Amino acid sequence: MIALSLRLLRAGGRNAWSAAGLVATGVAVATALLAFALGALHGLDAREQRVGWRTPAAAPPGTAPVAQLLVRTDHVTDRAIQQIDVVDPRPDAAGPPGLPRMPLPGELWVSPALAELLRTVPADALAARYPVDVPTGVIGDAGLLGPDELVAVVGRPAGDPVLTAPERSEVVASARSEVVAVAGFDRPGEGLGLAEIYRQLTYVALALLVFPVASLLGASARLSAARRTERLATLRLFGASRRQVTVAAVTEVTVVAAAAAVLGIATEWLLAPAIAQISLAGSTWFVADVRPAPVTALAAFACVALLAAGSAVGGLRRVVITPLGVVRRDRPQGARLVRLLGLAAGVAVFVIMSQSIQIAPSDIVGLVFGIGVLALFGAISLIGPLVVRLLGGVLTRRARSAPALLAGRRLLDDPRGPSGRWPG
Amino acid sequence: MLAEAGLTVHRGETVAVTGSSGSGKSTLLHCLAGILMPDEGQVLLDGERIDDLSEERRTALRRNRFGFVFQFGQLLPELAAVENVALPLLLAGVSRREAVARAAQWFDPLGLAGLEQRRPGQLSGGQEQRVAIARALVARPAVVFADEPTGALDSVTGGQTVALLTGLARRTGAGLVVTHDAEVAAACDRTIAIRDGRTAAAGLTGAAP
Known part of the structure; x- marks a missing residue:
């Protein structure tokens, strides 16, 4: 099934390639930014290893x-x-x-x-x-x-x-x-220097990047959804099982995202000599410093690929593609209690983390704040569909023109679509 | 909506289901093919009920024992003609090499020789429908279901297509053709008329259980 999915992806034609290209560009840019942030962390660590003895x-x-x-x-x-x-x-x-x-x-x-x-x-x-x-x-x-x-x-x-x-x-x-x-020169230095502040800020930047990357991957699942749904329905008609259809959808989205992730990491690698010219704390960088370690780059690649696969599975979990090409919802789109609980949990984590900044050790302040930001964005993404649905209802009731009525109906029909782009 | 709809199709036989638009003939086909589940009643294949099978088993049934031809072919534009024909075999787990080899055998008898590597967009309407027929027959199904198979074709091509379809369906198993075209219905062994969701016997040996 994977081979067939790849064949379908390769032979998708101009429109499919354009859609895949747009998605890949977005994911590649996001991955490159992620790699820049990871490269910065790598550079700061490398610098500390080399000059920590001077503090x-x-x-x-x-x-x-x-x-x-x-x-x-x-x-x-x-x-x-x-x-x-x-x-x-x-x-x-x-x-x-x-x-x-x-x-x-x-x-x-x-x-x-x-x-x-x-x-x-x-x-x-x-x-x-x-x-x-x-x-x-x-x-x-x-x-x-x-x-x-x-x-x-x-x-x-x-x-x-x-x-x-x-x-x-x-x-x-x-x-x-x-x-x-x-007592020696192999001991770490002490004190919160400028580099340490940059490191903490980098943690926050990394946390801020997670949702745009996830959002772009979600967009990749939606961009070519109509054509994919049609194709998957045909496959279902001729006897493809749900598992086979899932494999096809996951393969299609993940392959594009994985290729884009490689492109993003390669872009960072190629731009490293230029990035290294940025002066920080009185010096430019060694090129090797601003490139993430191979293991880190591999982990970033794996994360993007897994996020893409998760995004495809999540998209299919919400709908059932029938052999007649009808995409029907598996569950009603009501306000589920779990969303409200998730929202409460997200806000609680953000508040706790915000308070913890005051007492957290200086070397993990950024990490603590980053976790708080992630929790807050997670809460926003959970509550987003409910808010969009509410807005859609108001718009539909008050619509005085056809475009407004259509917009309201569309928001009611798919509240996840627009809300999924908020955090990004 | 179907009510009191019933028919029997024997091995080696082709049956046409006719009726006006909205009469329920396509719904009947979907119920018989395991695509839709009837609220009441039974669908039997070789004496065994299939309407109460799990979704997974009905999927396997469509894959292994049924073939389908639709008005617009429903070929995948991303695949070459021969790959489209091989699709049911690929979904059944047959290796690509073998599936394509078996699919290619259908091209000559259907007058498609030399078109194996063409994409659907490079085929005429009649050629597309013949590729769809090959796809429906490649796994040697017990029943071929055809829903308005000539609806998008001119009368000459349509006549040739339905003759091919019914002839081959009789040889591999049985055929059920939904159509509003009297000429297509005449090419089948018997005709069942459907009106307001109710079937009525017609043609040579009409039978509704």
Whole structure:
């Protein structure tokens, strides 16, 4: 049956292809946006992995520190340089990410972008700030936010006078003291930085994207519904079982959605070099950062395909296609108690989540808010048909023209159609 | 609406059901073919009731034992002619290769040789109806139901089509043809007239149980 469904889909002709193309475009755009959001999360995670050590957590009591860190922001030609002074380093300890070893007193390690500036900016405007004229080495990508970040790691001996009187720069990383003793560089940083705020916003954006994607998939089931119903009725007439008809409808919708999902993810992948040029927190991105991990992309693809299949099954569950081509409703479209319960539950979850934001840990604030938004949209989608039906009734009763009467009747006949597009 | 409607069709026989528009002849066909369920009465096939079968079993009956021809063919425009003919076999689980091979055997006898790969839109009305007849017969059904099979054809093509249909239906099983056309009815072995939902015997051996 799947093979026959694919054959019918392939041979659908110009109109069918146009409809499928429109749907695929919509789903591809939605999936691309989803992939952008997932890519942003991936990028923020990757950045945190690489530079989390620059917002250092103090070594736990009883732990021997490997160095003391002073993190500050310097400026040159209107650009920010993050300078990390590594004070009194333990030479045998592992160095920070991006460095082959622990920076020793008197050494200067710089990012490639800063190395380039050191070559082009007059020495008295930049190089004179550092203990040596020529950098000891270049920091690798593993220790940078992005390719154009300006970073300097300066090794200093214990008691270096510069530490007590920093000039031209502001201390950014330590709230407790200017110099933080650290037990290593593989520990996550602490504090709610700008990147963390972006991450939380990304969670909300992801939640906001779920309904447009679902809405587009619902539209895909409706767009070619008339022709599909006719075709499925013919199949029923010649002996296709309900299961076979369901398989045919699910195959048709899911194949288009799955192809569009692949296209959407591929679009994000291809646009990643351009997206990576967007500067955030003082640096552009490595291209690999803004592409979602393969497992995440696969999960996004699977979610879109499953949503499409669910949308097709849901559409067929509500109607029975008879052999004579009559689409009749399986159940009356009344206000069912379960809808009202769902509405109450959705609103309750939204209220609880809204209140929880005040007490939720900072790293899941966005997630909590996103769940609340999802619940609210879910409630809207549940109550939507009831409201549309109500409006349809009013319009039908008060209609003074044929178009108004038709519109009212159509709303009464299919309240799910228009209401399904609200959340999207 | 049907009331007191009844008829018997014997193996190897073709029966025409005639009547004016709205008389209930198509409804009768749908009831006999398991498409609609009568509120009262019985429909028997080889002595077994089929009107009380589950929807699933009636579907299987349509797939395995009945064939259908309608006024406008109801061919799927997405499929080639030979694939349309193979459709009942494909739905019954026959492999595509075998189904298409068996379907192709019907093209020559029906004067459709060379048109196997044409889409329905590339066929004339008469050719479309002959493809529909092939589709109705490909699974060797016990009964072929035809609802106004010549309604969209000119008289010459219509005459040829109904001759083909009745001839082949007699060979594979039996045929029931709903029509308001006297010439089509004359091509069948006997005629049952229906009026206001009631059947009345006519023709050669009219019989209503």
